[in-house]
Amino acid sequence: MARADQEADVLIIGSGPSGAVTAKLLTEAGMSVVTLEQGTWFDPGDYPGDKKEFELAAGKQWHPAPNVRDRERDYPINTSESDVEPLMQSAVGGSATIWAGHWVPFLPSDFKVRSLDGVAVDWPFDYYEVLPHLEAVEKLVSSSGTRGNPGYPEQAGYPTPQIPIGKAGMKLAEGMDKLGWHWWPGLNAMPSIPWQGQNPCARRGTCMFGCPEAAKWSPDLVLFKEAKKYGHRMIAGARVSEIIYDDNLSRVTGAVYIDQNGRERKQMAKIVILCANAIGTPRILLNSKSKRFPDGLANSSGLVGRNLMMHPFGLVMGHFEENLESWYGPSGQLINTLQFYETDESRGFVRGAKWGGMSGGGPLSSKGFVGSEVFSDNGRIEDHWGENWHKMIESKFGRTALWAIVGEDLPEESNRVEIDADLVDSDGIPAPKIIYKTSENSRRLLDFHAERAKESMEAAGAKSTSVAPQMRESGWHLLGTTRMGNDPKESVLNQYGQSHDIPNLFIFDLSAFPTGAGANPTATLMAVAHRQATHLVNEARNVEVA
Template sequence: MPSAATLAGMGKGKTLQLRDGTEWEGAMSIDVRQAPRPGRRDEEVDVLIVGAGPSGSVAAKHLSAAGFSVVSLEQGHFPDRNAYAGRRPEWELVSQKQWHPNPNVRDLPRDYPIETSESDINPLMFAGVGGSTTLYAAHWTPFLPSDFRTRSLDGVGDDWPFTYEDLLPYLDEIEREVGVSGMPGNPAYPPHGSYPTPPLPIGKIGYKAAQGLDKLGWHWWPGTNAIPSVPYNGLNACVRRGTCMTGCPEGAKSTSDITYWPHAIKNGARLVTGARVREIEVNDNGFATGAVYIDANGREHRQRASVIILCANGIGTPRLLLLSRSKRFPDGLANGSGLVGKRLMMHPFSAVLGVYEEDLESWRGPFGQNVDSLQFYETDEKRGFVRGAKWGAFPAGGPLGATAFVGSKVFVGDEANVEESWGENLHRTVERRFGHSVVWGIIGEDLPEESNRVVLDPVLTDSDGIPAPKILYKFSENSQKLLQFHVARCLEATKAAGAIETLVVHQMRDTGWHLLGTCRMGDSSATSVVDQWGRAHDVPNLYIFDGSSFPTSGGVNPTATIMSVALRQTRHLIAERRSQEAA
């Protein structure tokens, strides 16, 4: 380890001074009302955070509250709620383009393109303050105890360096900040306290979905969502508009632009939007010194910092590390293990559409999960695969939703001629399905495999000329068997509820919302990129707080766990500030 200054002065509410052996005064002595002034552009700050999505926002709020000087660089912009189309008649039309979750479909200047010709799943994301949660469905499904112990329990994946119980206090705190709505007592989880807001109505579609599971004696539970049912922490109450996945025009879906950044900015954190980072720089001693970024006008800047935290998601973070090659780090920054970019997990996904005689008003929201089921979440080796999946019941949207799901046209047969799907048959389809449909989304656990990975594409670049990522990803045999089993059970539940028509989209392509595993955490520098606190084994002042550090993926939506892990790591960084080394 090269000699280095320690960050004894970090978080004292003054410009950072690097001094060996400086006496530490402790975080708890800081009055957060005496937060540091926002830093100037050329000023070295205590902490630079790359990415203002869920994990970066957690870090920014809590570090700034503890007195650290913080700058966050976000390639997208602050969202404009009025731009969301949910209130307008053209909502379904634009959800298939401008608000599609696939950046390659949107093709907006702030998105970077992704080469996906060798991937079975398209990665989905959004560039902006709030990150990909701008377009998420806000399903609030923390990882379960077994998710942290897949090696011990099932002989696959890897055990995490900590347990469900270790993470639980941080989850509780995050849920209070996020404004989760839900019904306590879910027997799919260990006993857990109440949620800060009451559960949302599950609606007619929720009752219909639950009916089938109830008949079969299978688990279901009213949906837990990052969507408050009453005004909370800057959020308005959900009005069940049902357009959650194209941005909430009510400001009722919990995204960090509403729930975190106002606090962080009040604490003195500086948020720079339209700032696309192209490289993390290091000095001759192997310490990170800052980031080079390009602003919205194409001008290049440097932001120096004592500590750098990457929160750019499971594709953006390894992309940036691979872009940050140097003489000292010829294979990419923090890549001594060779694992940067590898073990990409995106969750295989299938959907089952059930159509019912009754009018279910199935365009009504929330487009979070109305009910969910974890009946087949845990491993049963008799099924021929390991691990499991979560089912979440969604509404089906407007008339165009009769054949589409989250912006992609999927519920159609092979069209040999126009008359099969159009003409009078279109009318019959819409008449039968519109208002009468429930969609079950099935999220399967993705096991880590080094062959599934993010690399830099040799040709494709973003609008600033920076090499774009390329995804190499194949469905595993376990994933295929898992989804086949779950689809078969889901069809049973759908029919038990009385469906008159069912359709399946198997291994749907535009479903890579969850980008995990590409910089895994672990105890050994030979087999992991960061330690359990997110610190890079190879670069002592470089951290990764986003989902790329996850050793395994679970089979649930990961935002709750990403934010909880980020809070745990942030708290550790604050507590250990006096031993933190910097350039």
């Protein structure tokens, strides 16, 4: 096990799902591995979901946007020129500590959108090359679900049985059945029975603010415990300021970081792997400059930070007469649908979206942001004050189900991550600025899907609906800013996540994705990281690691 002043075989920056998979595989292969994580460890007891003030805490201390939460371990992000607010968590386990647990693999078409639809780019490998790695990681995440979704090619089953979809899931399915549309029970990264030391889902429905039951899968609960058995070393509270590049060797040799006491330190390594998300990874590269790379490390293509994708997100709520007990979780997905996932040019746009059927949450969630401009059909705030507020809660709490629409946005170089000229984090490291504008294709896509989702709610018997075709605070999925590809002029990485410019620098997080699909990305992220780490284990003895 490498000490802080020793050279490790591998340095991983970031401890989210991709970093965790990588750490587990490399340590099991006998490599000395150190992970630097700017956040700290959370205990399940820290999470607010089992506390009376849960929904109030979720609006500030546990808000998913770092600009709102504003903890010392977060870094600020200039979003003044972005249509979407990025959401992430600084913690051991990364944003998977506060994710909803949606487990939705990409489809075969997602890897070949250029060939199929004439847009964006193809991936340098296809779905079937990823599939065995997907099946491997599904055993690691204690997923629960029902095998046989006709939207996918045949694959292995899941470790634990389906979590009940409940009355809210059945109500959503009723509308789909009446319209003759596809739906399938939701697959979630949480066990329905005790599994691998994890508790079964207690159905609190507070997944997106941490699981106090230690049931929802996250890297800190499972993979890093496994990696530690093989000598993995986690340095929490370590904020990386730059990656060290040796112009004479044409290699990276480690990273400089600021520890929790404000001291500057170095961690040296033979190989460096970035897993800091599609904002954090380009931020580190752009802040790391040398004689050879004056515009940022590994940036000869000029594409580091470019092609940011954030999955424009819409929400449609249905409010029903009957009590659906829709406070029950999981707040992952009760059911989902791929009915409108593939391109149909007659709709006026390309690509599509996955819908996740979800519960309505607590009283403040089910109200649907009354009086705001986010949702339609909610009236004035004055109409829902005092006694009317209580009537409104009685009519919606437990009686609301929703469709969460994850739309595919295509990569555009103008959507990007830059280093802000003035903004810095609490250690004085230059902070990122994101520039992101929703394309006309994405707007048409979201409008179409919102109308169809509203139609399904009405078919299910909703007495009213609330519709938000696009929500600003929805940037859970950050992708594309150091894309993979075969041409060094058109991409930052090769098909194994290896920098075209620097042979011992790798990127295994979502920033490597050439396109973003119309589905939640964590399942594919972990599968691709498993593929890349497996290749690295097999080829690590070669100097060039090609």
